[in-house]
Amino acid sequence: MTxxxxxxxxxxxxxxxxxxxxxxxxxxxxxxxxxARLVATPDGTDKPYLIxxxxxxxxxxxxxxxxxxxxxGWLARALQDYQLVLLDQRxxxxxxxxxxxxxxxxxxAEYLTHLRADEIVEDCEDIRRHLGIQTWAALGQSFxxxxxxxxxxxxxxxxSAGYFTGGLSAVGRSADEIYTACYNQLRTKSLKxxxxxxxxxxxxxxxVRLAENGEIxxxxxxLVTPSRLRSLGHLLGMSGGAExxxxxxxxxxxSRYFRHDLADLLPYGGRNPLYAVxxxxxxxxxxxxxxxAARMLPEDFREDPTLLTGEHVMPEWFDTDQELRPWKExxxxxxxxxxxxxYDPDVLRTAKVPCAAAVYHDDAYVPRDFSxxxxxxLPDMHAWVTTEYEHNGSNASGGAVLDRLIKLAxxxxxx
Numbered sequence: 001m002t003x004x005x006x007x008x009x010x011x012x013x014x015x016x017x018x019x020x021x022x023x024x025x026x027x028x029x030x031x032x033x034x035x036a037r038l039v040a041t042p043d044g045t046d047k048p049y050l051i052x053x054x055x056x057x058x059x060x061x062x063x064x065x066x067x068x069x070x071x072x073g074w075l076a077r078a079l080q081d082y083q084l085v086l087l088d089q090r091x092x093x094x095x096x097x098x099x100x101x102x103x104x105x106x107x108x109a110e111y112l113t114h115l116r117a118d119e120i121v122e123d124c125e126d127i128r129r130h131l132g133i134q135t136w137a138a139l140g141q142s143f144x145x146x147x148x149x150x151x152x153x154x155x156x157x158x159x160s161a162g163y164f165t166g167g168l169s170a171v172g173r174s175a176d177e178i179y180t181a182c183y184n185q186l187r188t189k190s191l192k193x194x195x196x197x198x199x200x201x202x203x204x205x206x207x208v209r210l211a212e213n214g215e216i217x218x219x220x221x222x223l224v225t226p227s228r229l230r231s232l233g234h235l236l237g238m239s240g241g242a243e244x245x246x247x248x249x250x251x252x253x254x255s256r257y258f259r260h261d262l263a264d265l266l267p268y269g270g271r272n273p274l275y276a277v278x279x280x281x282x283x284x285x286x287x288x289x290x291x292x293a294a295r296m297l298p299e300d301f302r303e304d305p306t307l308l309t310g311e312h313v314m315p316e317w318f319d320t321d322q323e324l325r326p327w328k329e330x331x332x333x334x335x336x337x338x339x340x341x342x343y344d345p346d347v348l349r350t351a352k353v354p355c356a357a358a359v360y361h362d363d364a365y366v367p368r369d370f371s372x373x374x375x376x377x378l379p380d381m382h383a384w385v386t387t388e389y390e391h392n393g394s395n396a397s398g399g400a401v402l403d404r405l406i407k408l409a410x411x412x413x414x415x
Contacts, residue, residue, distance in 0.1 A: 001038065001045065009066040011045065013038040015085075016094075017130060021114050023122040034123045035094035039064050039075075040083035048160065049136040050082035051124060053089075053144030055167070057115070057282050058274025060093025061086035074139075074165075077399030081406060082137065089147075090123055091115040091274055098274055101326050109333035115274065116281055117147040117342060121154055128158060137161040139402070141394055142365065143282050145169065145357075146342070149374065153344040156351035163405045164357035165394035170370035171343045171377065175283040175292035181367035182310060183298050189236040189364060190308045196242065201306050203249045204229075208305040216253060218263040223320045226305055233308025234267045237364030239389065239396040268313060270323025277324075277331045279313050284339035291315050291335050310364045348377040356382040356408035358393060358401050365391050382408040 003011040014037060021030040040047065054061045062072045064086065070076055078084055088095040091112075098115070101108045128136060137160050140148030145167015152162060170178055194201040208226045210216050216224040232248070235241030248265060251258035263269070268276035280289040293312035301307045315335070318328035355378055359371045368385065375383040384404060386393070393401045407413045 003040070003045070005042075007065060009041065010064060011040045011042055012064075015127060015130060017123075017126055019123055019126050021111070021119075023119060032090060032096035033094075034090060034096070034126070035088045036127055037061065037064070037086040037088075038083065039079070039086060041079050044079060044083055047081065047083045049085055049131065049133060050078060051085040051087060051127070051136055051138050052078075053087065053120070053124075053138060053140040053147045055142030055144055056089065056092070056272075056275055057117075057143045057278055058089075058092060058272045058276075060088040060095075073395035073397065074399045074402040077402045077406075078139070085127065085131075085136070087120075087124065087127070089115075089120050092272070101330055105329035105333060109330045109337070112274070112278055112330065112334060113337055113339075115278060116339070117143075117150040118154075118340070120147050121151045124151065125155060125158065134158075135160040137163070139163045139165070140167045141165045142167045142391065145366075146282055149348075150342050152351045152353060152355075152378070153342070153347050156347065156353050159353045161406075161409050162353055162355040163402065163409065164355065165401055165405070166358060166360050166363055166366050166391045168357050168359060168366065168371035168374045168383070169343070170283075170285070170367070171345055171348070171374050172285060173370055174287055175280060175289045176296050178283045178367060178370065179293045179296045179312065180298075181370065182312070182364065183296065183301065185362065185364050185367065186233050186236070186310050187298070187300070187307055189362070190233060190306070193236055193242055193245070193308075194306070197246050200246060200249050204306050204308075207249075207253060210253060216262075217259065218266075219256075219259050220263075220322060222322055224262065224266070225316060225320055227309070227314045228266065228317055228320065230305060230307075230309045231267055231312065231314075232265060234310040234364070235265060236308065237310055237390055238392045241390070267311065268317065268321075268324070270321070273324060273327055276313050276317070277327050278334055279311065281334065281337070281339055285343055286339060286341035288338050289335055345377055348374075349379065351378060352380055353378075354380050354409040354411075356405035357384065358389070358405060359383050359385045360389055360391055360393060361385055361387045363391050384408060
C-alpha cells in the first residue's frame with residue numbers, strides 16, 4: 001500500500017480498476033472504471049477489511065474525516081476493528097460517473113440497467129480479489145443493505161460478517177407492495193408530525209394551494225409542484241427531520257430563506273440524477289416497476305394533500321425540474337424495464353455468515369415487516385428492532401448502532 005497521511009488521524013489509499021460493464025456477458029467488451037478509497041488508522045493497517053455499501057442508489061461513498069465532529073458518524077467505531085473500503089458504486093463519484101444523458105435514450109437506458117446491485121456486487125468481488133484477501137466484512141446502509149443481501153445471495157463464501165443498517169430489503173415482494181407499505185408508514189408519520197406541530201397543517205395546505213397556481217419556485221426557477229412539495233415528507237424518516245420541516249414552514253414562501261432551504265431539503269435533486277432515474281429499480285426483485293410509487297398513491301393521499309410522501313418518485317418531476325428534464329425519456333424506459341431477480345431465497349437460507357441488522361421500527365423507506373421476513377431467511381441473522389433511531393440511525397448514533405451490530409454478530413450480546 002502507498003498510504004497517504006493528508007487527512008488528520010487517518011491513512012488513505014486509492015483503488016482504481018477497469019471492470020466489465022456487464023459481468024455476465026463476456027462478449028460485451030465495454031468497460032468502466034471503479035474507484036474505492038482505503039481508510040485505516042495509523043496503527044490499524046493489519047486489521048481485517050470491511051467494505052461499506054452506500055445508500056441510494058446513485059450516491060457515492062462518504063468522504064471520511066475524524067474531525068468536526070467526524071464523518072460518517074460510524075467511522076471511528078468501524079476503524080476500531082477494521083480497515084475500510086469505501087466504494088463509489090458504479091456510476092457515482094469517481095467510478096465512471098453518470099451525470100448527463102449520453103447518446104440516444106434507449107442506449108442510455110440500457111447502460112443504466114448495469115448500475116444495479118447485482119453488478120455492484122461483481123465490482124466488490126473484483127476489488128476483493130485485487131486486495132488478495134479471501135473474505136471481508138460488509139456494512140450496508142439502506143440501498144447498500146439491499147446490495148449486501150444480493151452479495152449473500154451470490155457469494156456468501158466471500159463474507160466474514162454482514163451488518164445491515166436500515167437495509168434488509170424485501171425478498172420476493174413486488175414494488176407495489178413495498179410502496180404501499182411505505183405510504184402507510186408516511187401516513188402515520190404525517191399525522192404524528194401535525195399532532196406535534198398542529199399549526200403546520202394549515203401552513204402546508206396553503207403552500208400546496210400556492211404550488212397548484214405555480215407560485216412555489218426554487219432559486220433556479222423550477223416550479224415546485226404539489227407532489228414535489230409533498231416529498232418533503234422524506235424528512236420525517238430521519239432523526240431531526242421533523243424539526244427541519246417545521247423551521248422551513250416558518251418562513252414566508254416568497255423569502256430567499258424559504259426558496260433556498262426548500263431546494264436543499266427536497267429529495268432527488270440534480271447533483272445525483274441517478275437517485276431519481278433508477279430509484280425504483282432497487283425494489284425490483286424480478287418485476288417491471290412501471291412507476292409503482294405513482295400508481296400506488298392511496299386514495300386518502302389523493303384527497304388530502306397534507307399527507308406527506310417520502311422516497312416516492314413521480315414521473316411529472318421530469319417535466320418540471322430543469323436538471324431532471326433531460327432524463328425524462330430514459331426514466332420512462334427504465335420504469336418499463338423487465339428487471340431480473342436480485343435475491344435467491346434458497347441460497348440465503350444456507351448462507352452461514354454471521355449477520356446483524358438494525359431494523360428501525362418506524363422506518364419510512366424499508367418496511368419493518370418485510371425486513372423481518374427477510375431476516376428469518378438467514379440462519380445466522382441477529383435482527384435488532386429498535387424505536388430509538390430512524391433510518392439515519394447509523395450516522396445519528398455516532399457509532400452506537402454499528403457497535404451493537406458488531407457485538408450481536410459476534411455473539412457478545414443478546415438481542
